[in-house]
Amino acid sequence: MQERIKTTLITGFLGAGKTTLLNHIVSHPTEKVALLVNEVGSVHIDEALIERSDEEMIELTNGCICCSIRGDLREALLRIAKKRRAGEMVFNRLLIETTGIADPGPILQTFYFEPAIEQQYQLSSVITVVDAYHLERELTFEENVRQIGFADVLLLNKVDLVPDAARTDIIARLEVLNPTAHIIPTVESRVEVANLFETFHFPKAEEERLLQQDDRFERAADSFTALTITEVQPLNRNRFGAVLREVLEAYAENLYRYKGIIHFADTDQKTILQGTGMIYGTAVRGMFEQEKQTTLVFIGKNLDEQAIRKGVKAAIEHG
Structure with missing residues (x-):
């Protein structure tokens, strides 16, 4: 083939x-x-x-x-x-x-x-x-x-x-x-x-650009929104999965691209996330070279900044 x-x-x-x-x-x-x-x-x-x-x-x-x-x-x-x-x-x-x-x-x-x-x-x-x-x-x-x-x-x-x-x-x-x-x-x-x-x-150069991002929220035209979230506390894998599914169900085709480097509590390795619309994939990408943290970027139409940030906070591992 x-x-x-x-x-x-x-x-x-x-x-x-x-x-x-x-x-x-x-x-x-x-x-x-x-x-x-x-x-x-x-x-x-x-x-x-x-x-x-x-x-x-x-x-x-x-x-x-x-x-x-x-x-x-x-x-x-x-x-x-x-x-x-x-x-x-x-x-x-x-x-x-x-x-x-x-x-x-x-x-x-x-x-x-x-x-x-x-x-x-x-x-x-x-x-x-x-x-x-x-x-x-x-x-x-x-x-x-x-x-x-x-x-x-x-x-x-x-x-x-x-x-x-x-x-x-x-x-x-x-x-x-x-x-x-x-x-x-x-x-x-x-x-x-x-x-x-x-x-x-998600080539290495893009990973490096993502790690340099700070928290921000940007609007353009009538409804375009770009949201960057950083979180230093590790995330619970199952809770984050549930949060991501909620985001996808809420926005579907209005979520143009989303990418991230995730620090899960159950591993010292980076997890790479990227998707468009309802389709996404994850992969393990080696150890963190710098401070462990999660960095997520969501780009889409009329994204609710506070609701998505609240969801990520709810995914933090406790105890």
Whole structure:
């Protein structure tokens, strides 16, 4: 059986530079990639790279492929997986470009709730391209802030159009909205391509960013909320599990991403938590290098800060 297809979701504001990023990736490939876009004609690929094309697919001389979704995402993914198994498409990674107003949530859920997709695809990273020059205006739109909240990588594009002091403030603002994301400032979406991948499953660098967080609560647009909770007292495993289930039941699809490093009372090792919507996973990740504590980040819509904090406090181990 073939290994699952490594998949990266690329989202971002209208005009932020998603298409420019795609062109950069296919022009500087570190591996053979397939691009899945709404229409292949919307990606302005250098004609010198095109080997052959039709209305559904463009094949490039460097081995990369650009495909059209042509309707339903699930059907497009199944079609691509079938062609790959048959040897009709040869590639190492699939990149999916969303429209500028797309909600990443339903797209991510396709990879968890559709067994035929989950068996054949593995999410590698979620990249959001952010327009540094128009950031404050864009943050007034809920869909844009939601895209920031879902990301593992924030590609902060057009930084050449803002003063250095403003750039520092923008990065600080993004760090509050998504405390664990890897922020990469860029011009014309030029970036080391390898830095964009393998970020979805809690790499060490993200763990280090999370451990540096302090308690905070941030709002943006009408209802976007980002909550960071730190707790130095160990948690009871069963009580925390019950609290987490209550949070998931209360918010369901309105809980975009949540991540954490948990100090349980019954072990000296770190427990890693990450999830989106109702789907989450945990794993043991070695010993605490520094002071033992729990750090949790919840990103979603209209989260009740006090209720979630109270729940975590109720999970503290006593006696």
